[in-house]
Amino acid sequence: MSRKNAFYAQSGGVTAVINASACGVIETARKHKDRIGKVYAGRNGIIGALTEDLIDTGKDSAAAIAALRHTPAGAFGSARYKLKGLEENRAEYERLIEVMRAHNIGYFFYNGGGDSQDTSHKVSRIGEKLGYPIICVGIPKTVDNDLPITDNCPGFGSVAKYVAVSIREAAFDVASMAKTSTKIFVLEVMGRHAGWIAAAGGLAAEKDGDAPQVILFPEIALDEKKLLERVDRSVKKYGYCAIVVSEGVKNADGKFLAEAGTRDAFGHAQLGGAAPVIAQLIKSHLGYKYHWAVADYLQRAARHIASKTDVDQAYAVGKAAVELALKGRNAVMPTIVRKSDKPYRWAIGVANLADVANVEKFMPRDFITKDGFHITEKCRRYLSPLIRGEDYPPYKNGLPQYVTLKNIAVPKKLKAKFEVKT
Amino acid sequence: MSRKNAFYAQSGGVTAVINASACGVIETARKHKDRIGKVYAGRNGIIGALTEDLIDTGKDSAAAIAALRHTPAGAFGSARYKLKGLEENRAEYERLIEVMRAHNIGYFFYNGGGDSQDTSHKVSRIGEKLGYPIICVGIPKTVDNDLPITDNCPGFGSVAKYVAVSIREAAFDVASMAKTSTKIFVLEVMGRHAGWIAAAGGLAAEKDGDAPQVILFPEIALDEKKLLERVDRSVKKYGYCAIVVSEGVKNADGKFLAEAGTRDAFGHAQLGGAAPVIAQLIKSHLGYKYHWAVADYLQRAARHIASKTDVDQAYAVGKAAVELALKGRNAVMPTIVRKSDKPYRWAIGVANLADVANVEKFMPRDFITKDGFHITEKCRRYLSPLIRGEDYPPYKNGLPQYVTLKNIAVPKKLKAKFEVKT
Numbered sequence: 074m075s076r077k078n079a080f081y082a083q084s085g086g087v088t089a090v091i092n093a094s095a096c097g098v099i100e101t102a103r104k105h106k107d108r109i110g111k112v113y114a115g116r117n118g119i120i121g122a123l124t125e126d127l128i129d130t131g132k133d134s135a136a137a138i139a140a141l142r143h144t145p146a147g148a149f150g151s152a153r154y155k156l157k158g159l160e161e162n163r164a165e166y167e168r169l170i171e172v173m174r175a176h177n178i179g180y181f182f183y184n185g186g187g188d189s190q191d192t193s194h195k196v197s198r199i200g201e202k203l204g205y206p207i208i209c210v211g212i213p214k215t216v217d218n219d220l221p222i223t224d225n226c227p228g229f230g231s232v233a234k235y236v237a238v239s240i241r242e243a244a245f246d247v248a249s250m251a252k253t254s255t256k257i258f259v260l261e262v263m264g265r266h267a268g269w270i271a272a273a274g275g276l277a278a279e280k281d282g283d284a285p286q287v288i289l290f291p292e293i294a295l296d297e298k299k300l301l302e303r304v305d306r307s308v309k310k311y312g313y314c315a316i317v318v319s320e321g322v323k324n325a326d327g328k329f330l331a332e333a334g335t336r337d338a339f340g341h342a343q344l345g346g347a348a349p350v351i352a353q354l355i356k357s358h359l360g361y362k363y364h365w366a367v368a369d370y371l372q373r374a375a376r377h378i379a380s381k382t383d384v385d386q387a388y389a390v391g392k393a394a395v396e397l398a399l400k401g402r403n404a405v406m407p408t409i410v411r412k413s414d415k416p417y418r419w420a421i422g423v424a425n426l427a428d429v430a431n432v433e434k435f436m437p438r439d440f441i442t443k444d445g446f447h448i449t450e451k452c453r454r455y456l457s458p459l460i461r462g463e464d465y466p467p468y469k470n471g472l473p474q475y476v477t478l479k480n481i482a483v484p485k486k487l488k489a490k491f492e493v494k495t
Numbered sequence: 496m497s498r499k500n501a502f503y504a505q506s507g508g509v510t511a512v513i514n515a516s517a518c519g520v521i522e523t524a525r526k527h528k529d530r531i532g533k534v535y536a537g538r539n540g541i542i543g544a545l546t547e548d549l550i551d552t553g554k555d556s557a558a559a560i561a562a563l564r565h566t567p568a569g570a571f572g573s574a575r576y577k578l579k580g581l582e583e584n585r586a587e588y589e590r591l592i593e594v595m596r597a598h599n600i601g602y603f604f605y606n607g608g609g610d611s612q613d614t615s616h617k618v619s620r621i622g623e624k625l626g627y628p629i630i631c632v633g634i635p636k637t638v639d640n641d642l643p644i645t646d647n648c649p650g651f652g653s654v655a656k657y658v659a660v661s662i663r664e665a666a667f668d669v670a671s672m673a674k675t676s677t678k679i680f681v682l683e684v685m686g687r688h689a690g691w692i693a694a695a696g697g698l699a700a701e702k703d704g705d706a707p708q709v710i711l712f713p714e715i716a717l718d719e720k721k722l723l724e725r726v727d728r729s730v731k732k733y734g735y736c737a738i739v740v741s742e743g744v745k746n747a748d749g750k751f752l753a754e755a756g757t758r759d760a761f762g763h764a765q766l767g768g769a770a771p772v773i774a775q776l777i778k779s780h781l782g783y784k785y786h787w788a789v790a791d792y793l794q795r796a797a798r799h800i801a802s803k804t805d806v807d808q809a810y811a812v813g814k815a816a817v818e819l820a821l822k823g824r825n826a827v828m829p830t831i832v833r834k835s836d837k838p839y840r841w842a843i844g845v846a847n848l849a850d851v852a853n854v855e856k857f858m859p860r861d862f863i864t865k866d867g868f869h870i871t872e873k874c875r876r877y878l879s880p881l882i883r884g885e886d887y888p889p890y891k892n893g894l895p896q897y898v899t900l901k902n903i904a905v906p907k908k909l910k911a912k913f914e915v916k917t
Contacts, residue, residue: 253542369788371790471879
């Protein structure tokens with residue numbers, strides 16, 4: 074294959090380490106200038122490809138690109154946008170080809186979660202379906218840790234570490250206050266339908282009585298009576314109770330707690346508030362004073378407390394994606410393969426996008442204790458290595474120094490504009 | 496003064512560095528064994544003194560005491576309990592004296608905020624009023640930064656750093672997502688009636704356009720129209736808007752936002768939700784998709800991202816308190832004195848408890864911009880040194896290693912029990 078340019082885009086919710094993958098892609102491509110010309114990034118993900126809004130990453134220095142490794146979120150902008158099937162929206166694919174042809178793009182790197190790898194898979198087939206030769210490699214990323222085949226997903230380890238550290242710290246706080254004040258602390262975390270992030274909170278509990286004493290998973294329908302019993306037992310035994318609740322927890326009727334009739338000051342249904350619902354439930358039945366926190370974006374942006382394992386793996390899958398592309402491997406995604414738990418050893422593997430697209434990996438039931446309120450030893454063995462190691466960003470004047478790239482646009486070559494409905 | 500034992504207690508809301516002050520007290524006392532015998536800590540603060548529930552800190556090793564320096568929250572338990580005046584509850588003071596006499600306590604160290612220093616002040620006068628000789632020294636602590644005389648309060652710098660780091664990180668996230676998804680991010684922070692913590696978020700904005708674009712202070716009544724204009728301008732100019740809102744923000748009628756009619760699923764007034772109220776206000780008027788976070792205890796327990804300046808100062812005031820006591824100084828509190836801004840230099844000073852008790856320090860109006868939505872250069876100059884430096888705790892298996900002391904009780908010597916209503 075002659076020298077071609079590469080396209081790289083970030084997709085879906087960003088993470089503390091998706092830029093480390095970008096760093097891996099760009100640094101590796103720069104080492105292969107004989108094969109890969111420019112690396113163009115899509116401004117706001119795939120939207121940038123469709124609207125011919127490409128960023129010339131070559132305009133940023135080696136130092137700036139290296140700083141991506143310690144910078145959270147998506148340096149080029151991400152997008153929540155899923156390509157439809159070829160039959161449903163052929164125009165989008167034709168436009169993609171037009172843009173790629175105009176800019177001599179032969180490599181397509183797509184950094185995202187399940188939906189995004191579905192898009193990667195579709196793009197990987199346009200050579201066969203529409204006659205435009207492309208090598209498309211997906212790069213795994215999702216805090217939800219729900220991609221199949223790969224042992225874990227870059228982005229997850231750092232959220233996991235943030236949640237475990239945060240619940241440990243907040244529990245020390247509530248334990249101090251419990252005698253005369255707050256006895257219940259509830260931390261709400263992300264994860265949608267999968268309890269991986271909530272489970273990570275369980276790592277903070279290393280011995281009997283350690284916080285969190287209760288974890289509420291989206292996989293387990295809330296049993297209010299059992300929850301109240303367990304909370305009360307914890308307060309009576311340890312003086313307090315620290316709880317991690319997944320945003321996706323549902324009640325017995327299958328309704329999200331966060332939507333269970335809560336109204337805000339304007340009368341709108343209030344979303345994203347599973348923590349206050351749980352706190353208030355406990356207060357109204359047991360009378361204990363509570364505090365609650367909703368970490369929201371703080372958890373997935375918390376590069377300051379990123380897991381070194383996660384940063385290393387995020388970089389490695391970016392690097393591996395370019396190496397796979399250079400070997401001519403189309404329609405694949407690098408994966409993390411676990412070689413052993415203790416000591417933790419991992420390597421890079423390869424999955425076919427066809428096997429990744431639209432498959433969700435759920436928490437195995439045997440990762441959750443029988444009573445449904447905590448994690449098992451098996452789960453702990455799986456999760457623990459993923460939060461290991463610290464990888465602090467540089468600081469100046471007390472603040473982490475994250476890079477903002479120049480993001481200089483590549484001159485447009487096409488006359489036609491393309492409208493994307495976002 | 497002959498050899499006496501010392502009493503130390505933590506009071507009020509705990510912080511990431513109050514244990515660093517405890518470490519300063521205990522380590523310094525251990526260096527003066529000729530003058531200070533045991534250091535007894537009150538289990539759950541002053542409650543421990545009243546109920547004769549004393550902890551013998553001598554039972555913990557030098558390594559365990561040293562680890563207090565990097566451990567958040569109150570290692571001996573804190574209490575929200577304010578001693579009444581001598582006239583109103585003479586029995587409490589008589590009991591205190593009884594306990595102190597029984598345990599040969601001649602030094603009384605009280606580590607807390609405004610209310611607590613009022614208690615210190617009352618205790619400092621029992622020599623004169625009730626004839627029990629005591630040297631009482633207050634030790635400043637409060638995340639709210641509202642103690643007078645001292646340039647700043649230990650505990651505040653670390654919360655300030657957490658808030659500045661967190662809003663910077665979350666803003667990187669929302670900026671990445673803004674094209675197709677979230678455009679508004681609202682972070683709710685502590686601080687009650689004082690905007691110090693919210694102001695600290697402003698440190699993340701180092702140049703025009705940097706997040707946070709908007710700060711809402713409790714000192715400035717919310718002007719919804721102006722807020723909406725400003726948010727809209729930020730979204731149109733930068734693509735998104737990151738907002739720090741103090742839990743204590745009030746509307747034009749003087750009502751807390753967090754209480755402004757919000758009802759939860761159980762029909763109870765919902766507290767601690769200024770962030771969702773602001774987010775929903777913006778959504779309903781401007782239509783922008785939002786995310787919000789409530790950091791709550793996470794912010795004041797976040798020892799993992801503590802300010803080195805803050806840790807050093809917290810230790811220093813603990814050490815200074817013992818040194819003042821050894822000089823026979825009763826009814827005083829060590830303070831932080833700022834010697835210069837650039838380079839930042841500070842020293843330990845002394846204030847009289849009579850001047851500290853029940854005086855609140857508010858944010859000067861000229862620390863807030865005229866429009867009421869950000870901090871001024873003057874404020875930045877004041878705040879910036881307080882978040883400088885990192886002081887990471889040790890980690891094992893990816894988790895910070897915080898110490899839990901043995902907290903072995905001193906055998907009781909009194910027969911009478913004392914009931915404390917908490």
